[in-house]
Amino acid sequence: MDPAVGWLLLWGTLVGLDLITWPQAMIARPLVAGTVAGWILRDVSSGAAVGVILELFALDLLPVGAARYPDYGAAAVGATYAASGAPGVLSWGLAVLLGLVVAYAGQGGIHVVRRRTGAEVRRVAVALDAGDPDTIRQVHFRGIARDTVRSFGVTALGLVLAAAVRAWPLLGLQGTALLQMVTLGAALGVSVMGAVRLSGRGVARAWLAAGLVAGAGWVLLR
């Protein structure tokens, strides 16, 4: 086994924990998670490319209230492992598809963790309602432990799928090019969708339009 996989597993677990539980320092952003995974694999450019694409997808999510959202960070670690070592742009499409599958599985995992913690809260409700500090601490730490297991599992799933993708390339050249094109278009569409939703109406929408004009100008003048 590639010795870097152990470091990726550790990194992905930390990234998964950062998403909600601790410390929310945004190492869970796919741009960060993917680029650092690429650095671990000595292939920063693949990690950055995968991270940038998944970051565009992540612009669509708003982690407000009790919303469940995809775990793009842990997914970016597996996706980077799938993409690393493959030549240039040919590696992105399948890696990002893998990343989306893992991110969605991570979202399901978050739901399971919250339900399990809720079940424990109901089980010890009498002690909690009596203000027992030991019970509060124990339930809190068991919740953190549950999310650690979830993050480890999501990262491991991503790495296993990535190892399969690396061992058995499934697509020919045309299929790879098609997937690449759709990946880029989907990232563009989802990021614009997220930006429009985030800016709401009125003045903020005008600022978004101004930004798009400035960005397009930058591209044209480059």
Added chain:
Amino acid sequence: MRPLLRAWLRSFTVQGSFNYDRMVGLGLAYVMEPLVRELPGDEPMARYRRALARAAAFFNAHPYLVGMGAGALARAEREAVPEPQIERLKNGLIASLGSVGDRLVWVGWLPVCSAAGLVVTVAVSPLAGVATLLVAYNVVHLLVRWWALGAGWRDGVRVASALSGPAMQVALRFVGRAAPFALGVAIPVTVDWLARGAPPAALPGVAATGVAVLVMGRWLAPALGGVRIGLVLLGTAFLVGLVWR
């Protein structure tokens, strides 16, 4: 370790026990615990437990501002504010801490930093992009957590004034404009960078896919969200690619 510093450090784990029954109630109690450990007056242990029990019931707020709730409720407990008034304070904080925190961080500062990270990745280097995102975001993140806890602990039941102060209004107005502008700049610059290796013949396909996603996400199936729309499109392209050799 000083109780306020201990509470601040604990606030980083505030969502550790998040659940659909009490949301971050247990997290609030865990953060607040060092601040109510030595309450003055009669029956300190009974008051300590009652304070924790109240905190551990339902509570929800933006995670960075839960410290403000913990500080304010702990101060109210220390000052022996009547229990119904503490309950009203707690219930009142749920809406305001959630609304202000979401606008300030999730809809404001985080998109600004994400966009900055993307642009620096493209224009300078990936590691510089990562550093930009992490440093810019966390300077504000750490300050917001410390300010929130301190303001709650200082102001107690009058903590609402901290949330509606002029500095907060300026910050909300700034991020409300900076976030959409930064995203607007970052999206075309980033997509252009990604498309550089693609053949020119693929670019109309990229644009058509982008428009299809927008139509699906905005009008046809807005409940799907980005990840599921991406899965549908990329999954379909993958299946087509399997047979297209």
